[in-house]
Amino acid sequence: MSLSIRNQIAGTVTDVATGGAMGSVKVSVEGGELTAAITKDAVEALGLASGTSVVALIKSTEISLAAA
Amino acid sequence: MSLSIRNQIAGTVTDVATGGAMGSVKVSVEGGELTAAITKDAVEALGLASGTSVVALIKSTEISLAAA
Amino acid sequence: MSLSIRNQIAGTVTDVATGGAMGSVKVSVEGGELTAAITKDAVEALGLASGTSVVALIKSTEISLAAA
Amino acid sequence: MSLSIRNQIAGTVTDVATGGAMGSVKVSVEGGELTAAITKDAVEALGLASGTSVVALIKSTEISLAAA
Amino acid sequence: MSLSIRNQIAGTVTDVATGGAMGSVKVSVEGGELTAAITKDAVEALGLASGTSVVALIKSTEISLAAA
Amino acid sequence: MSLSIRNQIAGTVTDVATGGAMGSVKVSVEGGELTAAITKDAVEALGLASGTSVVALIKSTEISLAAA
Numbered sequence: 001m002s003l004s005i006r007n008q009i010a011g012t013v014t015d016v017a018t019g020g021a022m023g024s025v026k027v028s029v030e031g032g033e034l035t036a037a038i039t040k041d042a043v044e045a046l047g048l049a050s051g052t053s054v055v056a057l058i059k060s061t062e063i064s065l066a067a068a
Numbered sequence: 069m070s071l072s073i074r075n076q077i078a079g080t081v082t083d084v085a086t087g088g089a090m091g092s093v094k095v096s097v098e099g100g101e102l103t104a105a106i107t108k109d110a111v112e113a114l115g116l117a118s119g120t121s122v123v124a125l126i127k128s129t130e131i132s133l134a135a136a
Numbered sequence: 137m138s139l140s141i142r143n144q145i146a147g148t149v150t151d152v153a154t155g156g157a158m159g160s161v162k163v164s165v166e167g168g169e170l171t172a173a174i175t176k177d178a179v180e181a182l183g184l185a186s187g188t189s190v191v192a193l194i195k196s197t198e199i200s201l202a203a204a
Numbered sequence: 205m206s207l208s209i210r211n212q213i214a215g216t217v218t219d220v221a222t223g224g225a226m227g228s229v230k231v232s233v234e235g236g237e238l239t240a241a242i243t244k245d246a247v248e249a250l251g252l253a254s255g256t257s258v259v260a261l262i263k264s265t266e267i268s269l270a271a272a
Numbered sequence: 273m274s275l276s277i278r279n280q281i282a283g284t285v286t287d288v289a290t291g292g293a294m295g296s297v298k299v300s301v302e303g304g305e306l307t308a309a310i311t312k313d314a315v316e317a318l319g320l321a322s323g324t325s326v327v328a329l330i331k332s333t334e335i336s337l338a339a340a
Numbered sequence: 341m342s343l344s345i346r347n348q349i350a351g352t353v354t355d356v357a358t359g360g361a362m363g364s365v366k367v368s369v370e371g372g373e374l375t376a377a378i379t380k381d382a383v384e385a386l387g388l389a390s391g392t393s394v395v396a397l398i399k400s401t402e403i404s405l406a407a408a
Contacts, residue, residue: 138408139404140407155362175364177375193404
């Protein structure tokens with residue numbers, strides 16, 4: 001399937017922290033690190049753990065910009 | 069000011085397209101390209117044009133993940 | 137009040153899981169199930185529990201599409 | 205690929221309206237109609253037009269709830 | 273109906289700009305001005321124009337914070 | 341740095357609740373109170389506690405409107 005989501009960044013999970021409802025997943029990507037906040041269900045459904053290969057998906061309307 | 073926004077990716081604007089209300093801004097970053105959809109007002113207020121140095125800001129709750 | 141939110145889907149809560157700050161609410165709707173991640177405060181303020189009738193509200197800018 | 209995006213609703217495009225930067229896509233789904241606001245680039249890249257089969261993707265953190 | 277949306281700010285529309293798909297609506301509120309980007313359909317459905325009384329609705333997961 | 345984020349509202353933190361992954365932060369602002377849901381990491385990185393001066397940042401695409 002092709003996604004309308006324009007921003008797709010490959011990376012590797014480096015850390016997962018979960019609470020009662022949500023999970024915070026750190027992903028190392030080329031040039032830095034991303035943090036994704038997804039549901040705990042999703043963390044478990046995808047079996048996310050340190051070392052898992054993932055693609056970060058970011059809708060364009062969710063990206064803001066800062067300029068000097 | 070420090071931002072709660074965990075994901076901050078430096079890059080350079082490569083293209084700007086605007087409509088009546090919104091703008092679509094392409095940004096080259098290490099390892100690829102991002103597209104941000106922001107208001108036309110914001111494009112004009114930041115003076116965004118090809119070559120502008122920017123930082124893409126992405127709240128963690130806006131990042132989804134895909135895994136094999 | 138009329139909402140600018142274009143996507144309004146009626147359903148019934150089937151499950152609620154809360155953590156220290158957030159809640160994950162499963163809602164059965166015609167044709168499937170939705171999961172909403174809202175604050176724990178909101179879960180409590182609305183008294184959400186299994187069987188509660190709700191309407192899922194989704195802003196258009198938050199919907200991505202996948203196509204074959 | 206499995207997506208962390210919990211909400212996936214199959215449907216068919218019924219209308220597409222584009223501007224200079226964005227597109228508004230109406231999708232008929234079981235029980236109603238959804239509207240997605242995505243970039244014009246995405247509309248063109250996916251070749252979206254009336255009759256296209258799609259899946260609407262909605263991150264849980266983007267769903268609010270209303271209750272009586 | 274009660275909304276799970278925690279942030280509800282009353283105001284008055286001061287300006288509306290629309291494009292082919294989206295609209296940008298400026299709202300004067302106590303202490304300043306907000307800009308909402310909603311679909312052109314929503315602008316028309318709510319009959320938004322300068323002087324319209326509105327309530328701005330903002331899901332908690334969409335608010336970032338900056339601190340000194 | 342100038343931000344494309346059009347909505348910036350100054351306030352003071354009045355309450356912080358954290359879970360395993362996320363934090364819910366209440367902020368008193370002119371005319372009312374806002375709640376922001378951000379990652380626990382961000383709460384700790386910014387040292388947010390009751391009395392901290394903050395600016396709430398809200399992308400225009402994240403604001404919906406309600407009208408009578």
